[in-house]
Amino acid sequence: MGVQLDLFNVRAIRRDFPILQQRVNGKPVVFLDSAASSQKPLQVLEAMERVYREAYANVHRGVYTFSEAATAAYDEARAKIARFIGAPSAEQIVFTRNATEALNLLAYAYARAFLREGDEIIITELEHHANFVPWMVLARERNVTLKFIPITPEGLLDLDAFERLLTERTRIVSFAHVSNVLGTITDPAPIIARARAVGAVVIVDGSQSAPHMPVNVQAMDCDFFVFSGHKMLGPTGIGVLYGKRELLEAMPPFLTGGDMISYVGFDTVRWNDVPLKFEAGTPAFVEAIGLGAAVDYLSALSMEAVRAHEQHVTAYALERLSEVSGVRVFGPEDPRRRGGVVTFTVDRIHPHDLASLLDQQGIAIRAGHHCAQPLHQRLGVSATARASFYIYTETEEIDALVEGIEHAKRVLRVS
Template identity: 45%
Template sequence: MANKFETIAKDFPILSRRVNSEPLLYLDNAATSQTPNQVLERISDFYQTSNANVHRGVYTLANEATEAYEQVREKVAAFIHAPNAKSIVYTRSTTESLNLIASSFGDLVVNQDDEILITIMEHHSNLIPWQQLAKRTHAKLRYVMLTDDQTLDLQDFRKKLNEHTKIVSVAQTSNVLGVTNPIKLIAKLAHEKHAYVVVDAAQSVAHQKIDVQDLNVDFLAFSGHKMLGPTGIGVLFGKPELLKVMPPIQFGGEMIENVTQTQAKWQQAPWKFEAGTPNIGGVIGLGAAIDYLKAIGMPWIEATERELIERLLPELEQVAGLTIYGPQNVVQHNGIVAFNLKNLHPHDVATGLDMLGVEVRAGHHCAQPLMTTLGVEATVRASLSFYNSLTDMDRFVYAVKMVKEFFDRES
């Protein structure tokens, strides 16, 4: 691992900088990942050699841009084992993808007195769109709760899933609890009740292999910036037969086939959902990020991050006054660790860590209902990536202890 890590670390120029005179230790990968040279260079190359709008011109640059743009759609489909490229819709983010499903598909299938089932661990992006859909349609939004070890309560899921459930939407991996949910089982149970399954894969797509056909989910959403790509590019996978019947919710250039003064006819999916000039550079960067992840290998990434969390979690558990949220069993815990130090505000802890060059997130992590369930207002969150090292884990634990000792002395 060490030799490969050293090679990989050199691909990420930001990792060599210093913060507050200390070497940077970046542990906020759940918020956004860092970007390797290979992705930065591919984006730069596009803008320097082939920059043109897509699907519009017949000249050389336009053809090159369009070909590159559509080739990435093929790459995305292959990366998540989608049936074909037409099942891949480009959006701005996971958030926009989930809003698109709720606003287009949701309005088609959810009616008064129907039920939408989500979990209490959801990010606001996979909560508020369904909350708003329930209000529009006078449907009921229901929540699956947690077990005592803060994993998804499958018994509660089975109890609340019923013939009135039309949509089940769940995060594959929690952005707070460090737990991955059994999506394949959830999809099987939901489909037995004729409900549709939506998956928020923002926290899983860069960390584990995803096969949407094996999982048999109806929709799956993720963002490029959490998988080494640029910001402002997202993906929505949808089963082709469902995308076909969904109406677009944005209108304008390039999503139409024909327009008269009184009516318009849309293109087929996925293009009917991509109104206006898209984030072409973002798509190109997403394709380069996928190439990079595939070159490293998802099995190696999974194994490396498993080794990191197996080093980190037991060491954090030994820090007096530190509470870890999510499963305490390291086998169930992935590379996201949320915690608090007794009598210290998470923002103070994060600020102290920043002074030592360690970058973590502090706050409610866009999961306020979960924070309420946990009985806290906020937590500190460290989130790992394969470009972190075992030495980084040791340094992080040492920094946490240093911050704790500093505030203990001050009090």
């Protein structure tokens, strides 16, 4: 497999993350759960604190200095995020609470408006519940058929099977760009080409790709792309829906109230232009500004370098874990085909016991079904352990994980 050279200055990066300077249970913290949520650098914390300290007031509502400054910073954040994912305009960036809300927005405002009984939606067996349950609920409510692209034994999408699932009734194809369990990176191009051929719209769940690799939604030519700010150095409470302009304009609103209207009379209401049509009520503008700072941080590193670093760490983790007896790793073997997520089981140790024992060593991993229960059914396991990496992950932390697993085996006498 061969571990490639890593030119990332992780030591310098770690100094920007105060939380990583802490000790947990008397040990230096080893944080290996960034796929669930990433840690935050000072630059993001300070950007948000600056708004609260220096220019806080509601956006879009005041003509006074604080409100104008906050509105300008909010608009600038939207523009930064548009540039970050290669969107043609800032108006095509809708702020949501998170990826889950963005997917629900699509299930309500797009699918419920445009799908008819007997229409079909295709997702995949490896989806996070966020890209599963909204479609399942819709399918039941509207008599729409939900189909699943199966995975191969290696954890890749079976594109031949996808071809067979497509019909002239397929209206939506929605899939994870990177799996939060298997790490599988799915090339959107062949899926989008085939979906287009039957006139379906394509939704890409970028929750695990936008934080970790270069993304260009125009080059990808997806119809919608969603992600969460908190997984990419930003705060909680802010997510993004990108959409093609004509689709966003054709869709009815999701939530209604203030800000999303251009006129309200006693018997009429006119919607605001996109993206504000989809942003009812006071938005999480401080969080959006924080996400803008996160995007600045990532862009300064370059997303190519972020990806190269994570591939390096992932290759190292795959190599080290393969040396531990009783460890079974899921997902593609080739680190070039996977993101910085390594999901595994250890023979005769429940993942929760492993996670608790690792915590005693200051090591944080995730244990459970990772919000992908159908995928776990497909894999034939009820729970797994998951280590996930980011810009601040050092290979020494992988060594600590491997030692921690060996320690757990000794404690539980399964060596």
